[in-house]
Amino acid sequence: MMNPKTEYIIRFFFEWRESCFWSGNDAARERFDSPIEPEELPLSESTIKRANELIEWHDKALNWEYPPDPGPWRQEECDRFNQAAKELLSAVRQELGERFEVVDESWEEQEDPDLEAYLRDPKGFKRKA
Structure with a gap:
């Protein structure tokens, strides 16, 4: 249930060559459009820098x-990224306050199970059905 003081709903997830902030209600779309660049939100310079x-x-x-x-990331890098994304989300929620609801729609990055086969033979690689 939405807090009665909430005005803007912001969706949080990463998309290729885009932002990690997306409008989640009409008020957010009218004020920010979608996707939302980090600089458009009332965030600290350090949080904007971290988001970027x-x-x-x-x-x-x-x-x-x-x-x-398969992408190049090993599980260790996936884990580092996932942790950094959680920390960013926490900072964003704290800085934006109760006028904003930030909905976590992100998914955890995982090492591709076919990465080893791909690295052995990138040109001849075929996904297992």
């Missing part, structure tokens, strides 16, 4: 040469 770092970091998880193939 994570947006850029997340883009490195994709195999840009052929996106259906």
Whole structure:
């Protein structure tokens, strides 16, 4: 149930070459559009900087040469990113206060189970059905 003081609903998830903030209600769409750049939100400079770092970091998880193939991240990097995303979400919720509801719609990054096979033979790699 929404807090009666909540005016804006912001959805939090990472999308390729985009932001991690998305409008979640009409009021947010009218004020910010969607996606929402971190600089558009009333956040501290350090939180804006961190959000932009994570947006850029997340883009490195994709195999840009052929996106259906496994991305380059090992589980350790996935875990570091997932922890950093949780810390960012916590800071954003605290800084935005009760006029904003920040809904976590993110998913945890995981090492692709086919990464080893891909690394052995990137050109001949085929996903297992």
